[in-house]
Amino acid sequence: MEQKDLLVQWVQQYFDRLTYIAYTYVRDQSRAEDLVQESFMNAYLSAHQLKDPTRPFPWLVRIVINRCLNATRNNRREQPTQFLPEQRSMSTEDIYMQRSRDKEVYAAIMSLPEKYRTPVILFYFEELSIREIADALKLSEGAIKTRLSRGRDQLKIKLRGVDIDELRDAYSSS
Helix, strand or coil: CCHHHHHHHHHHHHHHHHHHHHHHHHCCHHHHHHHHHHHHHHHHHCHHHCCCCCCCHHHHHHHHHHHHHHHHHHHHHCCCCCCCCCCCCCCHHHHHHHHCCCHHHHHHHHHCCHHHHHHHHHHHHCCCCHHHHHHHHCCCHHHHHHHHHHHHHHHHHHCCCCCHHHHHHHHHCC
């Protein structure tokens, strides 16, 4: 398969999933989409570094996460001016998630520290294995298991009072 065709296939298969992951970092849908597009360009230019061509998703996740972390770092350095005050309104995605029946879960997951949030999302929503998450995040499998366990513990505390069995049924049927 030609490299251009491979890029088209990746975009078609993974754009939405990678955008969701990027959104958890930058919390701005258009910025997340831009970062994913930039990540696809990086992936295209460094496709020769892909170790397992049959499973590109974990590798693409790592590229997106790195891109988001770099963007977050760069944004911290920027100082808003008094002439252009930031007028931040809620994005459509935020409004949708607030109105949906699983807004408590979304809020609880988004409130987790990044080191727990990312493994939880990759494991439960993107269905990556512990090994794939470890490779994507450049951590040991033991560290991923620990972060998943601690993330689940924090979610249990945050979701106390929400019917956990009802949520489990809702997510297992999805």
